[in-house]
Amino acid sequence: MLHCEARxxxxxxxxxxxxxxxxxxxxxxxFPLIExxxxxxxxxxxxxxxxxxxLEAAIQSIHSEQARTGFTDWAAIALFYEKLIHIxxxxxxxxxxxxAVAEATGPETRLSVLDSIEHESVSNY
Numbered sequence: 001m002l003h004c005e006a007r008x009x010x011x012x013x014x015x016x017x018x019x020x021x022x023x024x025x026x027x028x029x030x031f032p033l034i035e036x037x038x039x040x041x042x043x044x045x046x047x048x049x050x051x052x053x054x055l056e057a058a059i060q061s062i063h064s065e066q067a068r069t070g071f072t073d074w075a076a077i078a079l080f081y082e083k084l085i086h087i088x089x090x091x092x093x094x095x096x097x098x099x100a101v102a103e104a105t106g107p108e109t110r111l112s113v114l115d116s117i118e119h120e121s122v123s124n125y
Contacts, residue, residue, distance in 0.1 A: 002037035003060030006030040026067035034064045055084040059096070074103035091121055 010024035041057050050058075059080045066072045081097035098113040 002033050002040070003057065003064050006033035006037065006064065021063060022072075026070075029064070029067045031067065034067065037061065037064070050083070052084065052088040055080050055087070059084070072103070074100050078104050091117070091125055095122075095125070 006029050007021070007024060009030065010026070010028035011019060013019045013023075037057065038061060041054070041061055044054050044057075059077055062073055062077050062080070078097060078100040081093060081100050084093045085097055094117050095114070098117075101109050101113050
């Protein structure tokens with residue numbers, strides 16, 4: 001939640017419309033909140049825990065790295081989504097995985113990942 005909250009100031013553009021994460025200005029992100037989130041995440045992983053919420057936080061952590069490095073490691077995000085799907089195969093996780101795979105490898109792969117999701121489960125998504 002802290003990673004998401006850190007990016008809140010950039011969530012909307014000057015016209016008030018939603019900005020996709022890839023279009024948000026990292027200079028508007030809250031570095032103190034990101035640092036706090038990173039401390040909590042590091043503490044949890046030191047304890048050897050990696051449940052659903054820790055994996056979701058790890059994905060957010062990688063997104064937050066863009067503020068410092070200007071780069072998003074989509075392959076790492078895809079790997080964390082794979083682990084997340086293994087323990088919590090939600091539709092959101094599967095769609096997030098498809099997006100991460102597409103960013104890491106290209107849109108053709110994303111389509112094959114999306115095609116593997118049962119049509120009935122996405123009809124109202």
